[in-house]
Amino acid sequence: MSSASAFVEFARAVREADVSFLLTSRGLPEWSVHNRRCGDVVIQHGRCGAGMVADGTIGQPGVLVFVMQSTLDRHAVTLNGVPVARHGIAVLPPGSRFVFANAVPHSWISLTLPLAMLTPAQVDRLAGRTRSATASLIQAEAETFAALLAQIDKGRSQAARDEAPSGDDAASPEQAHDAATAISQMLVEVIGAPGSRHVPAAPHHHLIVRRAFEQGRDATGPVPGLADLCVAAGVCERTLRRAFGAVYGMPPSRYLKLLQLNHVHASLLDPSARGRLVTDVLTSHGVTELGRFAAQYRTLFGELPSQTMRRLERSTG
Numbered sequence: 001m002s003s004a005s006a007f008v009e010f011a012r013a014v015r016e017a018d019v020s021f022l023l024t025s026r027g028l029p030e031w032s033v034h035n036r037r038c039g040d041v042v043i044q045h046g047r048c049g050a051g052m053v054a055d056g057t058i059g060q061p062g063v064l065v066f067v068m069q070s071t072l073d074r075h076a077v078t079l080n081g082v083p084v085a086r087h088g089i090a091v092l093p094p095g096s097r098f099v100f101a102n103a104v105p106h107s108w109i110s111l112t113l114p115l116a117m118l119t120p121a122q123v124d125r126l127a128g129r130t131r132s133a134t135a136s137l138i139q140a141e142a143e144t145f146a147a148l149l150a151q152i153d154k155g156r157s158q159a160a161r162d163e164a165p166s167g168d169d170a171a172s173p174e175q176a177h178d179a180a181t182a183i184s185q186m187l188v189e190v191i192g193a194p195g196s197r198h199v200p201a202a203p204h205h206h207l208i209v210r211r212a213f214e215q216g217r218d219a220t221g222p223v224p225g226l227a228d229l230c231v232a233a234g235v236c237e238r239t240l241r242r243a244f245g246a247v248y249g250m251p252p253s254r255y256l257k258l259l260q261l262n263h264v265h266a267s268l269l270d271p272s273a274r275g276r277l278v279t280d281v282l283t284s285h286g287v288t289e290l291g292r293f294a295a296q297y298r299t300l301f302g303e304l305p306s307q308t309m310r311r312l313e314r315s316t317g
Contacts, residue, residue, distance in 0.1 A: 003049055004301040006031035008269065016042055016065055016112045017092075019056025020217070022262050024250070026050060026300055027105055036159035039180025042112040043156050045070075047105070053248055054100040058092045064130060065092040066111045066187060067100070070149060077102040080135055080206035081246035082199060087145040088137050089191065090201065091126075095133030097210060098201075101249050109152060117184050125192035139197040144190045151186045155179045208233050208243035220267070222286025223260045226252050260285055261300050264293075268308040278305050 003026060010031035011021040027050020036043045058065050067090040069077055077084040078101050084090065092098055094115075115123075115130060123130055140148070158179050190196065212233040217223075224232075229252060230240050244252045264285050267273055273281055279290060282305065287293045298304050 002302050003027050003029045003031070004265070004303070005029075006049060007052075010046070010048075014046065014054075015044065016058075016060065016063070016110065017056045017098075018059040019054050022053040022055070022258055023265075023300060024051035024053060024101075024258055025103075026302060030105060036156050036163070038155035038159045038183065039176040039178075040114050040117055041155065041180040041183050043152060043159065043183075044110040044112075045107070045156065046110075047107045048102055049105050051103050052101075054098075056098060058094055058096050058098075060112075061094050062115050063094060064113045064115060066090065066113070067092065068109045068145075068149070070107045070109050076104045076106060078247070078249065079137055080201045081203050081243075082137060082201045084137060085139050087140045087142055089140055089145075089187075091136045091138060091191070093130055093133055093135075096135045097206075098135045099206065099209070099247050101247065103249060109149070111152070111183065111187065113184055113187070117180070118188070122184070122188045125188050135201040137199040137201045138191050139199060140190050141193060141195040144193055144196075148186050148190045151183055155183050203246070205243040205246040208235055208240065209247045212240065212243075217259065219263045221284065223256050223263070226256070257296070258300070260287070261293075261297055264297065264305065265301055265308065268305055269312055271312070273309070274313060278309050281305070281309075 004023065006029040007021070007023050010033055013033035013035070014021075015035055030047055030049035033044060033046045036045075069084055069086070069088065078099075079090050080097075080099055090098070090100075118126075118130070158176070162176065212229040214232055226237065226240070230237055233240060233243075235243070241251055244250060244255055248255050250258075264282060264287070267281050267285065268278070282290060282293060294304050301308065
């Protein structure tokens with residue numbers, strides 16, 4: 001499977017958030033997501049094979065989502081324009097908006113906890129982070145972070161045994177509940193530890209980018225122009241460039257080109273495109289220089305638009 005195909009499967013498999021994914025560089029076919037339920041806690045373990053932007057919202061009411069980069073050894077990931085440190089934990093309450101941008105392959109883990117799992121004392125230790133629809137980052141200590149990952153691994157192993165066909169080693173409901181409780185307790189302890197540092201993750205630059213796309217991103221038509229984004233955000237071009245550089249790690253022109261490339265790729269794989277001309281699909285997305293666009297498309301996805309269309313026809317034929 002190609003890296004682009006693996007990326008598509010990865011994007012379809014991610015759960016627990018309303019999120020859109022943007023492939024930003026060509027990489028290895030090392031994209032994967034595994035979902036496990038340990039009692040009331042949902043554990044996701046993912047692997048990103050290349051540069052990517054994940055832009056979304058925690059749409060589920062009554063849940064907290066925590067995201068950790070489990071193989072990160074440098075500031076290669078940002079949350080809303082804020083660098084995520086090696087032992088960083090992203091806290092995403094209900095309704096919070098987020099943009100994760102990564103430049104290199106890495107692995108990550110997310111935990112989804114119902115707020116009802118937390119005791120009043122645990123909510124107090126989280127210092128109000130459950131009550132505000134604002135993302136934040138926790139810089140944890142190395143030792144406690146490692147202990148949390150070990151506890152999560154235990155929960156994942158137990159959940160995998162529960163899902164095994166034989167069911168011989170399946171946990172009782174009480175054991176699953178105890179495993180989930182242990183994870184939530186450890187998580188609260190790590191976040192509330194005296195040595196953990198809180199970093200807000202809804203900076204000014206992220207708010208500018210949100211305003212720029214307040215009308216949404218139409219995946220079926222041309223991408224907006226730079227001037228349109230400046231008007232929507234209410235800022236000058238220089239300010240918009242700074243905001244895109246902080247949040248996405250690239251200038252607006254590069255982001256808009258990648259957005260167009262990803263939208264075309266998705267359209268070419270849509271079953272409704274079967275029977276259409278490739279040029280019709282490209283021009284519907286505002287592409288005017290077909291040869292140049294095809295070369296850019298091949299650089300990112302490893303094949304020409306016509307080859308993507310042929311893959312669609314073979315899969316639906």
